[in-house]
Amino acid sequence: MAEHGGTAPLALTQGDPAGIGPDVTLAAWQQRKELALQPFLFIGDPKVLESRARKLDIPLTLKLSSPEEAEADFADALPVLPVPVGIDVVAGQPHVATARGTISAIETAVSLCMDNRVRAVVTNPIAKAVLYEAGFGFPGHTEFLADLASKAKGQSYRPVMMLAGEKLRAVPLTIHIPLKDVPAAVTEDLVLETCRIIHADLTSRFGLSAPRLAVSGLNPHAGEGGALGKEDDAVIAPALKRLRAEGIDAFGPLPADTMFHDEARRRYDVAVCMYHDQALIPVKALDFDGAVNVTLGLPFVRTSPDHGTAFGIAGQGLAREHSLVAALKLADQLTRKAGAD
Numbered sequence: 001m002a003e004h005g006g007t008a009p010l011a012l013t014q015g016d017p018a019g020i021g022p023d024v025t026l027a028a029w030q031q032r033k034e035l036a037l038q039p040f041l042f043i044g045d046p047k048v049l050e051s052r053a054r055k056l057d058i059p060l061t062l063k064l065s066s067p068e069e070a071e072a073d074f075a076d077a078l079p080v081l082p083v084p085v086g087i088d089v090v091a092g093q094p095h096v097a098t099a100r101g102t103i104s105a106i107e108t109a110v111s112l113c114m115d116n117r118v119r120a121v122v123t124n125p126i127a128k129a130v131l132y133e134a135g136f137g138f139p140g141h142t143e144f145l146a147d148l149a150s151k152a153k154g155q156s157y158r159p160v161m162m163l164a165g166e167k168l169r170a171v172p173l174t175i176h177i178p179l180k181d182v183p184a185a186v187t188e189d190l191v192l193e194t195c196r197i198i199h200a201d202l203t204s205r206f207g208l209s210a211p212r213l214a215v216s217g218l219n220p221h222a223g224e225g226g227a228l229g230k231e232d233d234a235v236i237a238p239a240l241k242r243l244r245a246e247g248i249d250a251f252g253p254l255p256a257d258t259m260f261h262d263e264a265r266r267r268y269d270v271a272v273c274m275y276h277d278q279a280l281i282p283v284k285a286l287d288f289d290g291a292v293n294v295t296l297g298l299p300f301v302r303t304s305p306d307h308g309t310a311f312g313i314a315g316q317g318l319a320r321e322h323s324l325v326a327a328l329k330l331a332d333q334l335t336r337k338a339g340a341d
């Protein structure tokens, strides 16, 4: 990853235009001076932003822009690199016709980032079901971004999802798969690869010299010696032994129900969990407004708010922008620390 002096803007993708992405984008931009936000370039449909601003009664000066112009434009306007979605969007009413524009915005942001014209990719939420209906072949951003990076660089990247808040960082080992498929997906290799990527990124990008990885079990009480499930002792424990032999401070498997209380969290820097909800429930319960979704293992920085499209409140002035602001700030912070290519 290239070192940036902080002049290139952050790219912010539009996400699902019927969701709260436009609301939180406008709210963040409106407070850019008070929050000392670094310039961002919105990649999406200017008409969507204009109509949402009217609905929310937000005074908006929008400027069609480019990565090179965005920094100068940001003080007085919201810089937009136009990616039309093709229909008149109604807040709260997702439409499959917008899927192409949603995906194009992500592709554009990644391409600009790989060319070092933007510093990082910050994504607004997408509605997975809308994209699946349009034939999108990835579970979410995380896997799509890795595929785009792999194609651009000609080498394979394995992405790792991490939710990061002030009180907790947590990684789901398996991500968007049915719960019934989780036990078979939890393999020794997956534990090894995931923990190695976490260790490398927390060291190189987050500045932790010796990150402590607390790894959960899969079963209640981490299997209770095998009586409540075999995977904890047969799969997870041997992987952790190998990681420790490599010098990675990974310990467990811990019973998941007792690893998130205040005192337990002081013993580690990141919790590695076996499935989506085991990791995301504690993060969102502790800090829904402040936590950020960050993808590890990519050759560029990607962050996102931790929430989804929240169609039920889009365009109503109820969406809080804090998680997007935290995502923009984290992307800025991570791209000011040097990373390895």
Ligand SMILES: NC(=O)C1=CN([C@@H]2O[C@H](COP(=O)(O)OP(=O)(O)OC[C@H]3O[C@@H](n4cnc5c(N)ncnc54)[C@H](O)[C@@H]3O)[C@@H](O)[C@H]2O)C=CC1
Binding pocket: 020, 024, 124, 125, 126, 127, 128, 129, 141, 293, 304, 305, 306, 307, 308, 309, 310, 311, 312, 313, 318, 319, 320, 321, 322, 323
């Ligand atoms: N990074 C991404 O692209 C993500 C996308 N999603 C997608 O979002 C869609 C909706 O998912 P849900 O599970 O309903 O989660 P959600 O986060 O959209 O909404 C959950 C609840 O939190 C509220 N909420 C969410 N963000 C808020 C904010 N900024 N301010 C105030 N209230 C807020 C909503 O109104 C709702 O009551 C799904 O299609 C899912 O795939 C979900 C999570 C992340």
Ligand SMILES: NCC(=O)COP(=O)(O)O
Binding pocket: 126, 139, 140, 141, 142, 143, 280, 293, 304
């Ligand atoms: N539940 C987290 C989520 O859905 C985010 O997924 P992604 O789109 O960032 O891969």
